[in-house]
Amino acid sequence: MFSFTLAVSALAALCIRAATAADVFAHFMVQNAYAYDHSQWKADMLSAKSIGVDAFAMNWMPPDCQGNLGWQEDRIEDAFKAAEEVGFKIVHSFDMSWDNCDKYWNTTYMADVLQKHAGSKATYRWNSNILVTTYGGDRVKEYGALFFADLKAKMFFSGNAISLTPALTSFAEKAQKNAASAAFDMIADFAVIDGYFNWQAWPMYDNVNNTIDADEVFQSAMKKAGKSGPYIMAVSPWQFKDLDNGNNMDAWVAPADWLFKDRLESLVNGEVQPDIIELLTWNDWCESHYLRDLPGNSTSSSDYANMGRLEAYVAGQNHSPWRIMTKYYVEWWKTGKQPEITEDQVVFWYRVHAKDAQCNQGSSHIRNSDLVEDAIFAWALVTKDSRVSMSLGDNTYYDFHADNSGPATGSIPFPKDLGGSEGMRPEFAIMQDGKTAYYGQGSKRITSWCSTKNFNPVVNLIGQGSDNRGHS
Missing domain, CATH: 3.20.20.80 (Glycosidases)
Incomplete structure (x- = not known):
């Protein structure tokens, strides 16, 4: 019994x-x-x-x-x-x-x-x-x-x-x-x-x-x-x-x-x-x-x-770092307890051209394109008091504070001048104790023109898990 x-x-x-x-x-x-x-x-x-x-x-x-x-x-x-x-x-x-x-x-x-x-x-x-x-x-x-x-x-x-x-x-x-x-x-x-x-x-x-x-x-x-x-x-x-x-x-x-x-x-x-x-x-x-x-x-x-036609807007547009965000929030949701932060990581994502860029290929009009922002978006987890620094062309040192209490976020707008035909890469740094703990650049350039219209973002990572180590 x-x-x-x-x-x-x-x-x-x-x-x-x-x-x-x-x-x-x-x-x-x-x-x-x-x-x-x-x-x-x-x-x-x-x-x-x-x-x-x-x-x-x-x-x-x-x-x-x-x-x-x-x-x-x-x-x-x-x-x-x-x-x-x-x-x-x-x-x-x-x-x-x-x-x-x-x-x-x-x-x-x-x-x-x-x-x-x-x-x-x-x-x-x-x-x-x-x-x-x-x-x-x-x-x-x-x-x-x-x-x-x-x-x-x-x-x-x-x-x-x-x-x-x-x-x-x-x-x-x-x-x-x-x-x-x-x-x-x-x-x-x-x-x-x-x-x-x-x-x-x-x-x-x-x-x-x-x-x-x-x-x-x-x-x-x-x-x-x-x-x-x-x-x-x-x-x-x-x-x-x-x-x-x-x-x-x-x-x-x-x-x-x-x-x-x-x-x-x-x-x-x-x-x-x-x-x-x-x-x-x-x-x-x-x-x-x-x-x-x-x-x-x-x-x-x-x-x-x-992928055929899709190759034009998917090739090289990595999204893997979004899994870092997923893991963090999923664990929190499942356990009801905010996860401890054990690594310094900044996930950032952006589109590779301005929304009004003149493009050689792609649909002439993308619905809702006026509702997206020409900017780079960043989400940070850090183990201690930090300053996350972001720069893109003339827009330099857009910083936000982060600490080990939870995720911190920031963004930086596209500058008016995106560097002509070559474009420019965003730069990120995690500053800790007065030094650059991690530094990295975006994997793709942002341009004011494009061969194919692309509103699919590229997602990057700096910090632990990436290959970008900073310098003092």
């Missing part, structure tokens, strides 16, 4: 943990994993785990949507095997946004895929049910509430019930103007859902970098409706896309200069309390919001990605 009671208590604790977990997903674009092998999956998962990510949400297209995309299921099979080995989780995120498919998703195939991995220890569960997310499902006529109800029914009667938590993007967008109305309409139109994933991490209409009002309204509405699934909040460092196809809707930048910091701080400050956060994204090169290292250039690389 004693051991049985302990077992029941442990099971109850496990169920409570599953329903209140402060877990972190990273949205993973399977379309960019064609070259992945078992070792590459493990490398990506270990890299994600090192910054506090618990699972990849695997975004994949209908296998017969356009040509032969059946290889996606093979990559996902490989991912499950790798995840089992490294103690990582996988969540299916069915991409239901494609409106021009030869064959769309069907519930029989989706149920078969979910049941195939139901027994895997890498399958992420919510309240013992398999968690299923989507991108879309509310805009393409082949899907909708009845489609979701059929999927849930198939999985229930198979003995592998799901917690359906889709990203219904039309409601997320509407919520930026009227969140209460959007939440009401969504629950009325999609009563079948268990949870909700609010995809809209970025402001759409103005430069408001926090954007948590909609999260609070959606989460409250779902609770009032008695929904048992998780509320997933999206967090993203950036968004820029330019397909250069003459369609204004395919060329935009989100006003996101401080967005990443502000969204993450709203979590640790308790302004918003989602069940799960989802980082957008791990590897979406197309929309410039990747946290992963850039893919290999060689076609023989196990992480090679054929």
Whole structure:
């Protein structure tokens, strides 16, 4: 009897943990994993785990949507095997946004895929049910509430019930103007859902970098409706896309200069309390919001990605130092305790040309380009009293103070003169005890002109973990 009671208590604790977990997903674009092998999956998962990510949400297209995309299921099979080995989780995120498919998703195939991995220890569960997310499902006529109800029914009667938590993007967008109305309409139109994933991490209409009002309204509405699934909040460092196809809707930048910091701080400050956060994204090169290292250039690389037109604004635009910020805030959010600062590091990001630069290629107009600031943005963690010094051309010694009490931030505007055709590199230094502890320059020059219009930032690091050591 004693051991049985302990077992029941442990099971109850496990169920409570599953329903209140402060877990972190990273949205993973399977379309960019064609070259992945078992070792590459493990490398990506270990890299994600090192910054506090618990699972990849695997975004994949209908296998017969356009040509032969059946290889996606093979990559996902490989991912499950790798995840089992490294103690990582996988969540299916069915991409239901494609409106021009030869064959769309069907519930029989989706149920078969979910049941195939139901027994895997890498399958992420919510309240013992398999968690299923989507991108879309509310805009393409082949899907909708009845489609979701059929999927849930198939999985229930198979003995592998799901917690359906889709990203219904039309409601997320509407919520930026009227969140209460959007939440009401969504629950009325999609009563079948268990949870909700609010995809809209970025402001759409103005430069408001926090954007948590909609999260609070959606989460409250779902609770009032008695929904048992998780509320997933999206967090993203950036968004820029330019397909250069003459369609204004395919060329935009989100006003996101401080967005990443502000969204993450709203979590640790308790302004918003989602069940799960989802980082957008791990590897979406197309929309410039990747946290992963850039893919290999060689076609023989196990992480090679054929980016085509995207190469013009992704090549050399490293975002890896943003993972330092991610790790810091994720640990804080998960533990409820501000992490101790043990290294001196300054992460800084900037665009490589002025927003009104004359460019030879790229779309003639980038939506929202007037809402971004021509500046360099810096976020610092230091172990002791420090002065972070920033210079760019005629704008010299823009300094801000930092100490070991927590992150400090500063920025420096682009000068009017960006150095002609050659441009100029920003310079950074961490000053401690009257000496330069670390010094570094930006990896790319900032120019007043450009060969291709590019609103994708480059993200750099000085301090420990970089190769830039200062001098006295």
